Amino acid sequence: MSLLELKNVSKIYGELKALDKVNIHVDQGEWVAIMGPSGSGKSTMMNIIGCMDKPTMGEVLLDGVDIARESSKKLTDIRRDKIGLVFQQFHMVNYLTAVENVMVSQYYHSMPDEKEALDALELVGLRERAHHLPSQLSGGEQQRVCVARALINHPELILADEPTGNLDEANENIVLSLFRQLHREGTTLIVVTHDPEVAEAAQRTIVLEHGRVAREVNNENFDPNAI
Amino acid sequence: MSRRKMFLRMITASLLRRRSRMLVALLSIAIGAAILSGLVTVYYDVPRQMQAEFRSYGANMLLVPAEGEKLSVEKAAEALHLIPSGQLVGQTPYRYVSVQMMRNQQTFVAAGTDFDQVRTTSPYFTVEGDYPSGARQILIGKAVADTIGAKTGSVVELSFHPQSTESTETAELKPGATLAGSAVGFNQNPVYVSFSLDEEMKIRDFTVDVSSQTEEYGGQCGEEFFTRQFTGASLPLTLGEDIDAVSGATITSTAVVEAVNGARPTENAAAVTGNTLNLQVTGVLETGGKEENYIFMSLDDLGVLTGEKDSIDVMELSVSAGAEELNSYVDALNEADNGVTARLVKRITNSETAVLDKLQALVFLVTAVVLLLTMICVSTTMMAVVTERRKEIGLRKALGASDGSIRTEFLGEGMFLGMLGGLLGALLGFGFAQIISVNVFGGSITLQPLLVPITMIVSMIISALSCMLPIKHAIAIDPALVLKGE
Numbered sequence: 001m002s003l004l005e006l007k008n009v010s011k012i013y014g015e016l017k018a019l020d021k022v023n024i025h026v027d028q029g030e031w032v033a034i035m036g037p038s039g040s041g042k043s044t045m046m047n048i049i050g051c052m053d054k055p056t057m058g059e060v061l062l063d064g065v066d067i068a069r070e071s072s073k074k075l076t077d078i079r080r081d082k083i084g085l086v087f088q089q090f091h092m093v094n095y096l097t098a099v100e101n102v103m104v105s106q107y108y109h110s111m112p113d114e115k116e117a118l119d120a121l122e123l124v125g126l127r128e129r130a131h132h133l134p135s136q137l138s139g140g141e142q143q144r145v146c147v148a149r150a151l152i153n154h155p156e157l158i159l160a161d162e163p164t165g166n167l168d169e170a171n172e173n174i175v176l177s178l179f180r181q182l183h184r185e186g187t188t189l190i191v192v193t194h195d196p197e198v199a200e201a202a203q204r205t206i207v208l209e210h211g212r213v214a215r216e217v218n219n220e221n222f223d224p225n226a227i
Numbered sequence: 228m229s230r231r232k233m234f235l236r237m238i239t240a241s242l243l244r245r246r247s248r249m250l251v252a253l254l255s256i257a258i259g260a261a262i263l264s265g266l267v268t269v270y271y272d273v274p275r276q277m278q279a280e281f282r283s284y285g286a287n288m289l290l291v292p293a294e295g296e297k298l299s300v301e302k303a304a305e306a307l308h309l310i311p312s313g314q315l316v317g318q319t320p321y322r323y324v325s326v327q328m329m330r331n332q333q334t335f336v337a338a339g340t341d342f343d344q345v346r347t348t349s350p351y352f353t354v355e356g357d358y359p360s361g362a363r364q365i366l367i368g369k370a371v372a373d374t375i376g377a378k379t380g381s382v383v384e385l386s387f388h389p390q391s392t393e394s395t396e397t398a399e400l401k402p403g404a405t406l407a408g409s410a411v412g413f414n415q416n417p418v419y420v421s422f423s424l425d426e427e428m429k430i431r432d433f434t435v436d437v438s439s440q441t442e443e444y445g446g447q448c449g450e451e452f453f454t455r456q457f458t459g460a461s462l463p464l465t466l467g468e469d470i471d472a473v474s475g476a477t478i479t480s481t482a483v484v485e486a487v488n489g490a491r492p493t494e495n496a497a498a499v500t501g502n503t504l505n506l507q508v509t510g511v512l513e514t515g516g517k518e519e520n521y522i523f524m525s526l527d528d529l530g531v532l533t534g535e536k537d538s539i540d541v542m543e544l545s546v547s548a549g550a551e552e553l554n555s556y557v558d559a560l561n562e563a564d565n566g567v568t569a570r571l572v573k574r575i576t577n578s579e580t581a582v583l584d585k586l587q588a589l590v591f592l593v594t595a596v597v598l599l600l601t602m603i604c605v606s607t608t609m610m611a612v613v614t615e616r617r618k619e620i621g622l623r624k625a626l627g628a629s630d631g632s633i634r635t636e637f638l639g640e641g642m643f644l645g646m647l648g649g650l651l652g653a654l655l656g657f658g659f660a661q662i663i664s665v666n667v668f669g670g671s672i673t674l675q676p677l678l679v680p681i682t683m684i685v686s687m688i689i690s691a692l693s694c695m696l697p698i699k700h701a702i703a704i705d706p707a708l709v710l711k712g713e
């Protein structure tokens with residue numbers, strides 16, 4: 001069953017076509033990797049799917065709703081209710097502790113629940129660092145907090161824009177195994193990456209070039225039971 | 228955890244963990260609030276202090292007898308229950324009587340009073356020597372001292388000539404009797420008359436002494452054209468019927484007629500003697516005013532001298548109250564019908580009000596300027612804060628924060644800041660007001676407890692208003708741009 005469908009989506013900045021008639025289809029529970037050279041439109045596409053930007057042309061169907069036509073207020077609601085975001089830079093509120101950062105997400109979504117937030121940090125292996133400020137955490141630890149924050153509200157769709165781009169091997173593996181777990185639990189994942197190893201963890205890879213879909217590859221080696 | 232608790236946790240964390248920037252905003256609010264609350268404190272305290280200050284320019288209210296009544300210290304005290312004792316700074320009785328200096332037969336005004344109270348209602352009196360502190364002691368005005376050549380330590384002998392109004396016993400009048408009388412004329416100065424009665428009980432040999440009166444007006448009552456009206460007239464006389472007043476000298480004319488009507492038989496018309504006292508001068512009074520012409524003594528001594536104790540002519544009051552309150556007391560006193568009439572001493576009360584009005588305008592102006600400056604400063608700081616926190620705001624939006632949440636959070640931070648700044652400012656302001664008060668007015672002030680919450684609320688409103696523009700900018704931040712992350 002289709003969760004997300006992009007139909008002829010274009011994003012045009014003046015002369016530049018950041019996205020040029022992109023057609024993409026993602027099923028419920030599917031794990032898709034997006035690859036492509038820098039400037040090929042990956043982040044632009046993620047922003048549109050993440051309801052933070054609108055396409056110049058085309059339809060973006062999320063759960064059957066064309067989000068290209070919604071008001072920005074409605075987009076905020078959809079983003080809050082359905083989507084978990086992980087960014088390349090580990091964006092945290094720098095004056096809040098790890099657990100408070102997770103709770104911010106709960107706060108905007110529904111009810112802050114410290115115990116649940118601590119459980120999420122436990123999941124990413126940071127239970128003991130819950131009360132540390134971002135400045136006291138390493139990059140990898142911060143990104144793991146961001147993953148915990150993205151999954152705390154049990155979103156249908158997790159969007160990750162180069163989540164491992166700035167991580168060392170060990171932290172990359174931790175993040176990947178978190179994705180595998182989310183996938184097993186039925187969460188749909190779209191992960192932008194430069195790293196072939198990260199792309200190989202997904203079921204399918206879509207390659208963008210100059211704002212167009214250059215090719216799509218199914219991953220024969222995908223192992224649903226890997227940890 | 229409730230959403231409210233998380234909200235508070237977020238905004239307090241923002242303020243407490245991002246100290247340096249917030250300190251600037253906090254300080255600007257605190258300083259603004261300090262100046263504000265300081266000014267307001269001074270403003271509310273100044274009238275009180277000014278009233279005290281103004282009191283030193285003399286009495287601001289008078290009690291005089293109501294028409295047809297007599298005034299006494301007891302009666303005045305009774306009536307004054309209407310004024311709270313805390314506000315009644317001083318109440319000085321005065322009784323004016325003409326007395327004669329035995330040595331040279333000159334006439335002066337003796338003022339009976341209460342010296343302790345004089346110091347409260349007339350603090351500007353300067354005395355060379357001391358105020359009288361015992362019986363048979365007097366304070367003499369500088370003009371009196373110069374005239375009679377007396378100084379501190381001198382003993383003077385004063386005598387009293389009974390006045391018509393004070394003569395209680397009416398001695399039998401017979402043909403051939405010689406009579407003498409006196410009455411108070413212009414400016415509390417006495418006039419004296421003497422005459423005899425002929426077989427038909429008509430006046431003859433009429434003489435009058437109006438030397439104490441002003442030469443060009445009352446003095447004319449000594450002229451033949453006036454005095455001849457008395458010869459052949461029968462007692463009692465009525466001014467306007469039996470006697471025509473000298474135009475421009477009604478008071479003296481009236482006094483002469485009164486003196487005639489009140490005249491009593493005497494052996495020797497040249498020396499109408501009442502009582503005589505030896506009194507010691509303890510000090511010479513300098514005021515630059517009419518008081519320099521008076522001889523001040525205690526009411527008791529004046530009572531001994533005149534043989535009549537209780538009555539007084541006027542009670543000077545110093546009441547610590549603003550113009551409005553003073554007016555209300557005057558009305559209350561007059562309505563109470565206690566046999567007294569109250570009046571304001573207008574000049575002082577009016578200038579008091581004028582000064583306070585100007586002060587009020589000044590405080591409002593300064594307050595407005597300070598509020599504006601504070602708002603500009605807080606607004607600028609908050610604007611810098613929004614710029615500094617672009618990423619965080621974008622992140623919050625990406626996490627699902629609505630425009631309303633962003634607004635509430637910044638407003639919350641701003642108002643929390645306003646509350647802290649207001650509290651700090653209220654305390655600083657009290658110190659500031661205290662310094663002003665001590666340096667300018669030489670008195671300390673009392674902390675108005677209500678001013679603390681009021682300052683806090685005003686500061687909260689000011690910082691909320693200052694946050695409006697920065698919040699607009701925060702809401703306009705596009706999460707996509709912020710998070711693209713190049």
Ligand SMILES: Nc1ncnc2c1ncn2[C@@H]1O[C@H](COP(=O)(O)OP(=O)(O)O)[C@@H](O)[C@H]1O
Pocket residue numbers: 013016018036037038039040041042043044045711
């Ligand atoms: N707001 C923008 N205004 C103008 N050009 C933009 C904007 N955002 C992205 N672009 C351009 O669109 C292209 C695609 O950018 P992006 O989606 O960030 O690429 P990627 O994430 O694949 O590196 C780039 O050439 C970039 O310069």
Ligand SMILES: [Mg+2]
Pocket residue numbers: 042043044711
């Ligand atoms: Mg990118």
